[in-house]
Amino acid sequence: MWRGAFIAVATLGIVAITLIPSRVAADREHAEEIEQALIGLGISKARYLAAIERADAETMVDLCTTDVVVVSAEGVAVPGNRNVGGGWYEFFQAGNRMQQRLTKDHLEVAGDVATETGRFVARIQWIGKPSTLTSGRYAIIWKREDYSWKCYRLFWMASKAPHPSNPIF
DSSP states (O other), rough: OOHHHHHHHHHHHHHHHHHHHHHHHHHHHHHHHHHHHHHHHHHHHHHHHHHHHHHHHHHHTTTTTEEEEEEOOOOEEESHHHHHHHHHHHHHHHHHHEEEEEEEEEEEEEEEEEEEEEEEEEEETTTSSOOEEEEEEEEEEEETTTTEEEEEEEEEEEEESSSSTTTTO
């Protein structure tokens, strides 16, 4: 009986030892995938912040999937990258400007999809009015398309709604 138990334990040990290198390789491959995703997501977020600084609505369109849905602080859902870009275009064309800071709290990557939650602070300069400071939380689902990360779903909640007449804000 002891001999059979010893053979079973020894066999399991050998199987476990042979599986360790493949598990380590899989973990290393997953770590490389995460690292590449972090770099790509960082580039997309840097492009987003730069587009806001430059008042560049066309880049905002490019940073979204065609079937994006942005849900504003008031719960208004804006579907499609052209509609989202149109909201930014109206905002910028009116002479309004924005500065924004994002702080990521959590990021999870699974293949070509990533979920991110965090906090934001935005200073909005409405044309002809004093600037408004608003802050809140966001949740975004990113999708990797054409080798770049794009916004697929964005939900945000603000401590103070910046402006009710534009559905993007």
